[in-house]
Amino acid sequence: MIRVARHLRRLLPGPADYSGLGRSWRRDLLAGLTVGIVALPLALGFGISSGAGAEAGLITAIVAGVVAAVFGGSHVQVSGPTGAMVVVLAPIVASHGLGAVAVVSLMAGVIVLAAGALRLGRAVSFIPWPVIEGFTLGIAVIIFLQQVPALTGPAPAASHGNAVLGAVTALLAADPGYLLWAAAAVVIVAACMLLLPRLHPAVPGSLIGIVVVTVLSLVLPTPLASIGTLPHSLPAPALPPLDLTTMSSLALPALTVAALAAIESLLSARVAASLADTGAYDPDRELVGQGLASVAAGLFGGMPATGAIARTAVNVRSGAATRLAAITHSVVLLLVVLVVAGPVGTIPLAALSGVLMVTAVRMVHAATVRSILRSTRADAVAFVITAIVTVSVDLIVAVVIGVVVAGVFALRGLSRATGVHREPIAGDPERGDDRIAIIRFDGPLFFAAADRVLDTVTGLGGVSVVILRMSQLELVDATGAHVLSEIVQRLEARGVTVLIKGVREGHTELFRTVGVLDALRDHRHLFDDLPAAIAHARSHVAREAASGG
Template sequence: MSSVWTAVRGLVPSAADYRMLRRTWRGDLLAGVTVGIVALPLALGFGVSSGVSAEAGLVTAIVAGVIAAVAGGSNVQVSGPTGAMVVILVPIVAAHGVSAVATVSVLAGVIVLAAGVLRLGRVVSFIPWPVIEGFTLGIAIIIFLQQVPLVTSPHRAAPGELSSNAVVAAFQSIQHADWAYVPWSLGAVAVVAIVMLAAPRIHRSLPGSLIGIVIVTIAASLLGAPLTTIGVLPASLPAPALPQVDAGILASLALPAFTVAALAAIESLLSARVAASLADTGPYDPDRELVGQGLASIGSGLFGGMPATGAIARTAVNIRSGGRSRLASITHAVVLLLIVLVASGPVGRIPLAALAGVLMVTATRMVHRGTVRSILGSTKADAVAFVATAVVTVSVDLIVAVVIGVAVAGVFAIRGLARATGVHREPLPEPAEPGDDHIAVIRIDGPLFFAAADRVYAAVTNLSGVTVVILRMSQLELVDATGARVLTDIVTSLERRGVTVLIKGVPPGHEELFRTVGVLDSLRHHNHLFDDLDAAVEHARSHVRRTAAA
């Protein structure tokens, strides 16, 4: 019972989460305000881009931001709506309608919560770096292309009107663009982009995205620009309620929910891991992070929001601004709540084109040219995994892209590991004796597993003109069941041809496997197993002498 409590206690909030608060609270409050200002346009933009609403984006940032900050496994993680999640939600909205998003959020939250309880938080460590970067590049391209319909037309596309693929939808929206509207929208995008690029050069703490949005909103009002705006926003959070769905719809949402859950888990764990490397903010618990993110998505769905994940951009802003405890992330959510309570009217007058400009610049900042050059110039395997992941992310699906990227990286890794398996014929110890040419000493080193098994089998069994083969195995590293079985087949094949097989130097860690699979039983005599090479060679020479005499 005590072990169960210990396991559960590691997944729930405790007073130890705030042990640094006395020293860091001033910096945490300032960082929280800064992140809240930065998060406002992103929450609005991601809510609109997902096809749900700007309100849903704000609700997600507030509700999920608080829950994940309190229950998550990182001291500095900032959670809310993200671009990667928007990419998945767009086809869900197109296929099932806006009302399905809250249901998917709750279902995905339950799945992520279960993954945390089952201690699956370390799974993300199996995703190679090139796959992560290819995934990020693909998401950045999709986020950028998703803004094209907001720039080309004053009317939001109805569900099913545009393709669920961002590339196709961008071309469709350009073909049907309102060219009287485009100059105004492109002007708004240009102003926001210029301000966002210039603000950090003036002072790195200036919220360029918010300043750009304010400028465009004021200019649009003064000039009477025909820019579509966010519209009326509620002046309070909606009341929590269970999403209303029937069993048929619930079954059709199961696969989208698993996809959302997988993305939420991967993105949140990657963000938390990166955050832990940016500053000394204390360790993070990946299993508790999944629990916190699962509860955050459940809470967001109950309030009519979207699935939430850890957001690396906002988390990085939090750390750079001095955030060191959970108070900063909580403060960011409180700031957004205050904006909803007191400034929903002005926020509703923000042009959608201005939000599109924010997300376009955000997408371009997600891609680092130095990182791309490093991966493409590293190894062929890494370059292929990077490109394949990015292409599949844009053209097919995010989760499929990660699976294919990991598979490609795995195939190259297995091939490289198989090439490290060596089969070498060694000379016999001096002085030479008559009949030594009938003895072959074969050293097998490196890993012996399924990918190298056939090559090792062919190299050894193709020997000719010998009557004794000594298999040296002291340098064997990894051996799996297939590798052990191949050794059995080698001994059996040679013995069937009248070739005596001696085995020298079975590593202690492989003895049990060799006995289980039958490697040792395949030897003609139990005395054919040696620990010393000289003894094995002397036995082989005596065997050759006896054969010659006979």
């Protein structure tokens, strides 16, 4: 009970979260202002791209950003709408309608919150690096393709379940004139994002690009569609309709959203911890914070939130050291809603598409892709399969398949490390030694290597005694122990005496439970040292020879 209370207390905010605030508050405020400027076009763009609307993106960045900053497990994590979440939400909106977003946000938030309370935060460490990078590549491709419909006409084509098919369909039905204006807007925004930061890293290229395109669209008679009217304040919190039918139909989408929110947030927090010495992160508390953030966003009409790797990296590189920076980022966005919602509503959608396209391209690092493809065949296959399944099927399915593929290759490699060797008897040979086989086991013995070991040992011929050397056996599972029991039984059934030498202390109970030791003809056939086992084997061979004579 005391341990549970301590764990729950550790998941809650405390004074230690702001221990360095006296030294870093100026840097935190500046970092929060910088991230807020960077986050504005992303919040708008991801909200629109998800189908929930620009308003939902802003609400999520503001509300979830504050809640995750206060309750999360990282001092510098910045949370809000992300590209990966957009990829999952778009088909949910298309299938269940806009009203499903708030419900899914609440349900997913509760699931993530429960995962943190149950100490599941370390689970992300089981996802291999190639799978994570393949997942990221797939998300980047989908985000890029999702912007194509917004560039093809003032009324984008209906949302399609698959980003590739949706992009192709939109291009086939494109308005050439509109597409030309939209492409020009994308080029302007991309040029600002790529070139202006070279003058100074602090220059917000995306924001300047959006301003330039917006001014041009107001001055020139362009056909470009804009965001439209935005609210001048946050809506009052309200519980969305929660009936059993709706919740049951959204259970699987909510589980998918929760899994994605947990994975992306923990990965982002881990990246943040590696970028600067801002303190370790608590993965369980991070899940609790992200769960509460999604619940809060859903109550205000927003969308599920996750930790945002790009915004978190900007936060850290801008000098953030405490949670004040992420809180400031949300305050900056709130001021945008309260003060300049009108001008923001005139931003062309094509400009936001340009921001997201460049963001998608930046998510993929060519050096990382090359290093994975050149590493091992197993890692390259896991990377490629994860990326393909992400784009063509589903994000969570892609992660599961990627982990399974990586696991299969890992088990294959581990099974090959299982060694079964016949070794000679040391010292001067004696008559009858050719009738004794010493079999040494090396490495792990588990289910993946069981059949090979069984066939190798039971296939021995022309021997009267087999000594199984176990001292080098590192890992044994129940299947491996069962195979050893079967080996002993088969050999003894053929009249071959089996001696076992050097059972490790950690394996004794398993061998006794599974029946390895009971399969021996005599309990005295278990030895601690090899010379005694060899002497016993020679006595067996001698008695056999005398009997035959």
